[in-house]
Amino acid sequence: MSRQYEAVYIFDSALEDATVNERLERYTELLGTPGDLTVDHWGRRALAYPIGRRENGYYVLTRFSAEADVLPEYERALKLDEGLIRHLLTLYEHELGAPPMTEEEMAAAARRRDDDDEDED
Secondary structure (H helix, E strand, C coil), rough: CEEEEEEEEEEEEECHHHHHHHHHHHHHHHCCCCCCCCCEEEEEEEEEEEECCCEEEEEEEEEEEEEEEHHHHHHHHHHHCCCEEEEEEEEEECCCCCCCCCHHHHHHHHHHHHHHHHCCC
């Protein structure tokens, strides 16, 4: 069964853009070339904290569908890539923020909020 994943890569900022794109293509091939692949290049940014002697990195965010059996080889390739400073692979369930609420959950939350307002009086 295919699942949605989100991967954030931090490449060495000294790498050329063409090299970063080449490595991303290689990673995608390991996933079986997903049809729903989205790639968002955030570009070169300062790291939150120094990693070794590096203070900057090239950030890329990708979302894709993949089978679970291809992930071990994919992650192995990421770990062996010396130009990749850090990576994070997570299940992608929804956009950032609170998870979507049903109509019933929103009505219950409104009732609780109204009850709390009455208690304060």
